[in-house]
Structure formats: C-alpha cells, structure tokens
Amino acid sequence: MIRDDAQHKETRRVSEGPASPFFFRLLRLRLLLKQALIILSMAAHLANATHASEPKSPPNVIVSDDFEQWSWEPITFSMRQSGKKRLKAGKRLPFEHRGPLFRVAKGFLQSGRMVEGDEAFKGRSVLLEDCQIGLHGRYSKLIEPGKTYRYEVSLKGKGTFHFRAWVGANNPTTGEFRWLGFPDLIKIEATKSWKTHAGEFQLPEFDTATFKLPAKTSGAIVVQEGHQIVVDNFAISLLATH
Numbered sequence: 001m002i003r004d005d006a007q008h009k010e011t012r013r014v015s016e017g018p019a020s021p022f023f024f025r026l027l028r029l030r031l032l033l034k035q036a037l038i039i040l041s042m043a044a045h046l047a048n049a050t051h052a053s054e055p056k057s058p059p060n061v062i063v064s065d066d067f068e069q070w071s072w073e074p075i076t077f078s079m080r081q082s083g084k085k086r087l088k089a090g091k092r093l094p095f096e097h098r099g100p101l102f103r104v105a106k107g108f109l110q111s112g113r114m115v116e117g118d119e120a121f122k123g124r125s126v127l128l129e130d131c132q133i134g135l136h137g138r139y140s141k142l143i144e145p146g147k148t149y150r151y152e153v154s155l156k157g158k159g160t161f162h163f164r165a166w167v168g169a170n171n172p173t174t175g176e177f178r179w180l181g182f183p184d185l186i187k188i189e190a191t192k193s194w195k196t197h198a199g200e201f202q203l204p205e206f207d208t209a210t211f212k213l214p215a216k217t218s219g220a221i222v223v224q225e226g227h228q229i230v231v232d233n234f235a236i237s238l239l240a241t242h
Helices: 002-015 021-053 077-088
Strands: 061-065 070-074 101-105 113-116 124-128 131-133 149-158 160-170 177-181 184-189 195-201 218-223 228-238
Touching: 101 113, 149 160, 149 184, 160 228, 184 195, 218 228
Parallel strands: none
Antiparallel strands: 061 228, 070 101, 113 124, 124 228, 131 218, 149 195, 149 228, 160 177, 160 184, 160 218
16 A cells, blocks of 8 residues: 555656656647648638539520410410311310410410329420420520530320421522421420430531521421320520530
C-alpha cells in the first residue's frame, strides 16, 4: 500500500511537470489542422448553396400538351360539312359533340375525344382515330430546317402514331408554291398498355435550288383510318446548339 502511494505520487509529479516544447508544437499543429478542416467544410457548404440557388436555364420547350383542359365550343361550318360526309360513309366522327357544340382540348381547333379515368395515362388523355390534329394553330410554323429537336410522348392503343411535317416551299422568282413532301418526324407503333417514348428528330433535307423553304414548317399528329391511339404528355424541345 505504501509502495502504491509512492508510485502514484511519482506518476502525478511527472504528469504535472513542465511539458516539453515538442508537445506544445504538436498541440498547436493539431489545432491548426482542425481549424483548416472547419474552414474547408464551410467553404464547400457555401459553394454548394450558391450553386443550388443559381437559376437553371429552362429547357427550350416549344410543345407541352397534357390534354388536361377541355371546353365545349360551337361546331364550325367546315366541321359540319366534313362530319356529314363521314357519317354518310359509315364512319364515326373524330370528335365528341353535343347538339351544336363539340369538345376540344385547350389550344387546338379540333382534338379527338377526351379520355379519363382508368383509360387515361394520368388525369385526361386524348383518343385519336382517322384524323390529324394541330396542323392549323397548335403545331403551325414549328420546325426549323437544320435544327435538332427532342420529343417525349406517352401512347397506348392500336396502330401507329405519326407526327408529320407539311413541307411547302416557294419559288422566290415566280412566287409559285409547291409541296415538297410530308415526312414523318416521329413514327411509333402503339402498344396495348401505356408506354412513354422519347427520341430526337430533324426535318429532312430537300432540294431547295429552285424552291426555298420557309423559316419554319408546320406539323400535325396523324392517326390513320382503322387505328386508335390514346395520347398524353406530348412534348417537343429545341436542343441547344454548341
């Protein structure tokens, strides 16, 4: 017991004695390293916060159709005439009607039949059969020659979804107009269940030695006779050039 007390006093005396200069240098170095780590951590946090707060450049979306908003509008004279011919030929009208009114998706002159509930992709969708939509107004003067576009669309049904360009050109000398072609920019076979498709397209090249293309060409969604396609979330973006 006496030995233990003596050893304890000796140990205490050594531990309480003056520390060596090496110990102080080591302690100071450790403190400097800790401060440096704190500063670096704060700098990284500020950099991330600044980067997150910077506004991102929005994508150049030129088409964004979700077919959620519909309204009842008066049936036009041309729709009445073409509708009579379709009914006489035993075909169904491509749009819903109620007396002198028909239902149309926002932004379109004519847009097929509204679908909702379990048959829709989400909310509301549009059922197209034996028709074309968007050529006049919605997709008019849309596609620029030489530019690359990205598309995305959700589809289901029977048949083929076409997004087709109406390529017309003028002779600058005579003023004569001529159709140069109607190429499919997008062509997708629909499946029985919903599937979202994405890709890119460009307007094909044409011989413009005599007839000059306009600055922008119109397009339309086309669904042929005997085909039934339900469409939703159709979007087109102009890809940035470098």
